[in-house]
Amino acid sequence: MLNLDNIKKEYDEILNQLSSPELISDWDKFEELSKKKRHLEKIIEKQKEIDQIKKEIEENRSILSSGEDSELASLAEGELKTLLIKQDNLEEELRALLRSSDTVEATKGTAVIVEIRAGTGGDEAGLFAADLFKMYSKYGQLQGWKQKVLDSNPTGIGGFKEIIFELKSASASGGDVFSKMKWEGGVHRVQRIPTTEKSGRVHTSTASVAVLPKPVKTEFTIKPGDLKTDVYKSSGPGGQYVNKRETAVRITHLPTGLVVTSQTERNLLQNKENALAILEARLLEKRETESEEKMGDKRRIQIGQAKRAEKIRTYNFPRDRLTDHRIKKSFHQLEKILNGELEPISQALNSQDL
Secondary structure (H helix, E strand, C coil), rough: CHHHHHHHHHHHHHHHHHHHHHHCCCCCHHHHHHHHHHHHHHHHHHHHHHHHHHHHHHHHHHHHHHCHHHHHHHHHHHHHHHHHHHHHHHHHHHHHHHHHHCCCCCCHHEEEEEEEEECCCCCCHHHHHHHHHHHHHHHHHHHEEEEEEEEEECCCCCCCEEEEEECCCCCCCCCCCHHHHHHHHEEEEEEECCCCCCCCCCEEEEEEEEEEEECCCCCCCCCCHHHEEECCCCCCCCEEEECCCCCEEEEEECCCCCCEEEEECHHHHHHHHHHHHHHHHHHHHHHHHHHHHHCCCCCCHHHHHCCCCCCEEECCCCCCCCEEEECEEEECCCCHHCCCCCHHHHHHCCCCCC
């Protein structure tokens, strides 16, 4: 039986070590402890899921043993069978986590980092960026993925100038998140009447999406000496400080000049982890892009991954239609699509030889 108290004790000890001010200059030690922390968090969360399932199982068994209300008992019996199967699956996932110790994900495609940026169109572009974030969030929920916001720059009216987040498989055995999300990279265009429009004119706005596979730790190693880390105060819309302490992080990769930031968490070390995750994904993208360029034009065409500057899709609200320009195919019921029903589009793209 898992001794969760010992796991939590180890987890608290790691948090205590991570809170040491001296650790910010020891990148290798920070990486090692952060990896252990993430792994223990997975174990603790999985055990919580199992405990909740066990509670629901007992509640259904109690209904069955009471001998009251045959209709309720029938429902409880059906739910009990589903819960028992789910419990077995969760316990197997927990055993896999315990066996793996603190190994990283075995499959490259199990996690992606998505970057959404407002393009042309002012406030309306920021609102469209927020709509795309909601769409991918809902899609991730339908797929059973986990989501984590790594950095964001919100506008004052509910939009985003930029938002960066991670989507990853919730299963211990992984799942190819990248194969479903890779087609989303490029420029998305929206045609609709903005809520602020008084004369009822249709406006056209854009937002760009980049989908980067999250690298596993074995793909490359970032040298601590190649990084310059700065901390500053987090700020929200309008420049108001949302935290009086310096918890935001800016990391500069000196060899390439890449700069990443994170300020979504109230914890300095968590923001540092988030910023590092973004940096690793961008460095992997840079390396793969350089490799593709060496392959020549023919090979680049065959790769079929949408680039940031390509206009890939138009969301036409007056006609309730989404058109994907790469496969020249339209899909209707925009409201459902923006609520995460992207699977038909993903399947259509995967079936084409792009």
